[in-house]
Amino acid sequence: MTTLEAAAQTYRQAKDALDKARPELADAIVDAARAGTKQADIARISGYTREQVRRICRAAGLQAE
Numbered sequence: 001m002t003t004l005e006a007a008a009q010t011y012r013q014a015k016d017a018l019d020k021a022r023p024e025l026a027d028a029i030v031d032a033a034r035a036g037t038k039q040a041d042i043a044r045i046s047g048y049t050r051e052q053v054r055r056i057c058r059a060a061g062l063q064a065e
Contacts, residue, residue, distance in 0.1 A: 029053060030060040 001009075025046060032042050039057070043050045 026056050026060075029056050030062065033057045033060075033062055 029042055029046060029048070033039065033053075039050050039053045042048075043053045046053065048056075
C-alpha cells in the first residue's frame, strides 16, 4: 500500500466516524437543551457555534431560549 493509499484510507475511516458521530452529538445537544442547559454552554462543550446549536434545536422543534 502506498503512502497516498494509506492516507486516503485513514481519511475515509475518519470521515465515516464523523458521519456517525454527528447525529449522536445533535441528539445530545437536543437532550441538553431540553434539560435546560444554556445554548452558550452547549456551544462551548460541543465546539459548535451558538447559531449551529440553535439550528439543531430548531430542527428538533425546540424554541430559542
